[in-house]
Amino acid sequence: MTAKRIGILTSGGDCAGLNAVIRAVVLAAGRRGWTVVGIRQGTRGLMARPPMADTLGAEAADTGMMRMGGTVLGTTNHGDPFDFPMPDGRRLDRSDEVIEGFRLLGLDALIGIGGDGSLAILRRLARQGGIPLVGIPKTIDNDIGLTETAIGYQTAVAVATEALDRLQPTAASHSRVMVLEVMGRDAGHIALATGIAGGADVILIPEIPYDFPVIAEHLRRIQEGGRNFALVVVAEAVLTEEGRPVRQGRGSYGGIGHYVAERLTRDTGAETRVTVLGHVQRGGQPTAGDRLLASALGVHAVELVAEGRFDRMVAWINRQVGDVPIQHAIEHYQAVDSEGAIVKTARGLGICFGDRQETAA
DSSP, X not given: OOOSEEEEEEOSSOOTTHHHHHHHHHHHHHTTTOEEEEETTTHHHXXXXXXXXXXXXXXXXXXXXXXXXXXXXXXXXXXXXXSEEOTTSOEEOOHHHHHHHHHHTTOSEEEEEEOHHHHHHHHHHHHHHTOOEEEEEBOTTXXXXXXXXXXXHHHHHHHHHHHHHHHHHXXXXXXXXXXXXXXXXXXXXXXXXXXXXXXXXEEEOTTSOOOHHHHHHHHHHHHHTTOOOEEEEEETTOBOTTSOBOEETTTEEOOHHHHHHHHHHHHHOOOEEEEEOGGXXXXXXXXXXXXXXXXXXXXXXHHHHHHTXXXXXXXXXXXXXXXXXXXXXXXXXXXXXXXXXXXXXXXXXXXXXXXXXXXXX
């Protein structure tokens, strides 16, 4: 199949690097003489009548676009079209409306940029409606399977590391334990990478159970060694001692940093302060790494469309761009490997995870 008119949408939470992907698709498709149609607000844009969409030409895909955070197309992480919440409280299956919207735009293929949840919904729509689909992985959580990294992750880590860099002098000046709570949904990738890059003393992630007495003892040894401060990084999905997640608002994670700080103050007498980064990690200019990754994945997505290879997700594998079945990527959820190289690196540096495993090299 030779596609002439490609739709592209962003779905799920925003992150840095999305505009760089859109730009790459527009430029790569333009070199083939194809038209790219940007669909606004994800699948909601395909439900609207007429569908919310604009043609994206090369004039809109300049280098300024690559530097922009967020997504020029807009996105949504609410409103599953198979179980869509209506104003009167009903929930309807509006999947046929999304598929019809695709047809009304006269599209030959769809490139969907999203995380595992978004890609699962898009794949279901594609199979139901016969839509030729290529997926591009994006999530700051870095938990999509079969790709070494996803768009947005590197920038999120850079933001969190900068925050830890800024907290360190204040911690030392006031003899405090600084607790930094970072995002990551159910995975601890951001916390782990930030803790190593930012020189944390303690990293708490949901994949490794912890005990407060172990953390307290680690902080005591730091103090006995002559250092008057400590840095603690906590992933938002870490559970309390009772095994409960800490949530806020509409059920999203948030607050475990304060819980940990209060316990550390009680157990050690240390003066603690908490910083919760939240959505700061999603915004801002993408790092060079995210721009490069986005460009490579966007170009390869267009190549897959040209080859007629659909139901595939582009991926970064062994320092190369490649592709895998979307279903396999969704099925292989990628949490932190508690025995993997990055955790071993942290332990080799003497970083405490709050468990009783030896941290000495």
